[in-house]
Amino acid sequence: MSLLITNISELVTNAPRDAVSVASPGSFEAIAGAAIIVDAGLVAWTGLAAEAPGADEVVDAAGRAVLPGFVDSHAHLVFAGERGGEFAARMAGLPYSAGGIRSTVAATRAASDDVLRSNLARLAEEMLAQGTTTFECKSGYGLTVTDEARAVALAGEVTPEVTYLGAHVVPPEFSGRTAAYLDLVCGEMLAACAPSAKWVDVFCEDGAFGADEARAVLAAGEAAGLQPRIHANQLGPGPGVQVAVEAGAAAADHCTFLSDADVDTLAASGGTVATLLPGVEFSTRSPYPDARRLLGAGVTVAIATDCNPGSCFTSSMPLCVALAVRDMRMTTAEAVWAATAGGARALRRTDVGHLGVGARADLIMLDAPSHAYLAYRPGVPLIAAVWRSGERAAWPGLSGRGFLTVPV
Numbered sequence: 001m002s003l004l005i006t007n008i009s010e011l012v013t014n015a016p017r018d019a020v021s022v023a024s025p026g027s028f029e030a031i032a033g034a035a036i037i038v039d040a041g042l043v044a045w046t047g048l049a050a051e052a053p054g055a056d057e058v059v060d061a062a063g064r065a066v067l068p069g070f071v072d073s074h075a076h077l078v079f080a081g082e083r084g085g086e087f088a089a090r091m092a093g094l095p096y097s098a099g100g101i102r103s104t105v106a107a108t109r110a111a112s113d114d115v116l117r118s119n120l121a122r123l124a125e126e127m128l129a130q131g132t133t134t135f136e137c138k139s140g141y142g143l144t145v146t147d148e149a150r151a152v153a154l155a156g157e158v159t160p161e162v163t164y165l166g167a168h169v170v171p172p173e174f175s176g177r178t179a180a181y182l183d184l185v186c187g188e189m190l191a192a193c194a195p196s197a198k199w200v201d202v203f204c205e206d207g208a209f210g211a212d213e214a215r216a217v218l219a220a221g222e223a224a225g226l227q228p229r230i231h232a233n234q235l236g237p238g239p240g241v242q243v244a245v246e247a248g249a250a251a252a253d254h255c256t257f258l259s260d261a262d263v264d265t266l267a268a269s270g271g272t273v274a275t276l277l278p279g280v281e282f283s284t285r286s287p288y289p290d291a292r293r294l295l296g297a298g299v300t301v302a303i304a305t306d307c308n309p310g311s312c313f314t315s316s317m318p319l320c321v322a323l324a325v326r327d328m329r330m331t332t333a334e335a336v337w338a339a340t341a342g343g344a345r346a347l348r349r350t351d352v353g354h355l356g357v358g359a360r361a362d363l364i365m366l367d368a369p370s371h372a373y374l375a376y377r378p379g380v381p382l383i384a385a386v387w388r389s390g391e392r393a394a395w396p397g398l399s400g401r402g403f404l405t406v407p408v
């Protein structure tokens with residue numbers, strides 16, 4: 001059953017015009033006065049509405065914009081408890097520190113599978129309602145063999161992009177015995193988690209793990225069949241980015257405190273994406289990463305939420321796009337590209353993040369005429385409808401309201 005969505009004021013494709021088949025995201029591209037045809041869960045055709053072939057079913061976008069679904073390449077969703085008090089104290093002047101992670105570890109260990117599963121489902125639903133059609137999900141709040149294995153298994157119930165983050169922090173029972181904890185992370189815990197994960201990650205930062213420790217974790221993960229990614233240069237300058245590129249990591253995430261050498265290394269890497277997480281700087285009241293410096297050097301930039309109960313408890317990619325535009329001075333096109341095609345690159349996915357012919361038909365319709373409204377109308381629920389693999393998601397959105405339409 002084919003679907004035609006027509007009268008689209010702006011169709012963001014991230015794919016070259018007139019391409020018959022596109023294997024992966026290209027640069028930002030948009031078609032005005034457009035239509036799209038979806039068949040068998042894939043994009044079958046895009047072009048001008050006036051030239052659209054017929055289809056079994058027709059949806060009139062009535063002047064709304066259609067974009068690829070967001071690809072949120074960094075999220076920590078398997079946890080219990082909350083840290084609203086820690087947030088309030090931070091807003092009153094206390095600094096953020098990695099130590100807060102341990103309170104979530106205690107709550108997560110104490111939670112039943114059902115509680116964790118229901119929290120996870122709630123967050124996944126929030127993401128979908130805000131236009132996220134692909135997301136990554138990390139473990140890292142269990143930090144025992146059983147609790148980490150449970151976390152990656154639960155994450156695998158909601159996404160194929162599962163990351164093993166046993167090396168989040170040293171848990172309290174290993175305090176002062178980092179080497180012994182790393183033996184576990186690279187040994188028995190890895191063996192228990194690798195079958196359910198695609199990625200291995202490490203928090204490379206003062207207060208978490210140093211360069212050699214991070215290298216060892218990524219190497220052990222790779223030997224177990226996992227692909228590397230990393231938390232790097234979040235709280236201060238450090239070796240994270242260099243370790244990431246050396247290891248051929250798909251992404252170095254945070255990149256808040258970078259030296260010139262870090263930027264050059266990322267630019268020369270040929271495949272390591274700098275994933276910026278502006279919700280973290282917003283929620284920790286920290287300086288934002290210098291996105292313009294990275295873009296100017298030719299680094300591939302992604303934007304993701306880092307949704308977690310400590311440093312950034314938002315699941316909203318539209319908020320992150322707005323912050324990227326307003327506070328990191330990305331253009332609206334750069335920010336939307338980074339939140340879709342950039343996220344896909346950071347997950348080494350070619351089937352999502354763009355709407356080239358042959359891509360997965362993951363689409364969002366905005367209750368607005370252009371992608372710019374994501375930043376222009378911050379905080380407003382603009383996601384009118386979502387399709388995943390061509391199937392309209394149950395989320396009702398606002399599509400019935402006929403709001404803010406423009407003639408095509």
Ligand code: NIG
Nearest residue numbers: 100101203231306308310311
């Ligand atoms: O990406 N940096 C390490 N991990 C998370 C924070 C987790 C927490 O504070 O609970 C992050 O910011």
Ligand code: FE
Nearest residue numbers: 074076231306
């Ligand atoms: Fe994180």
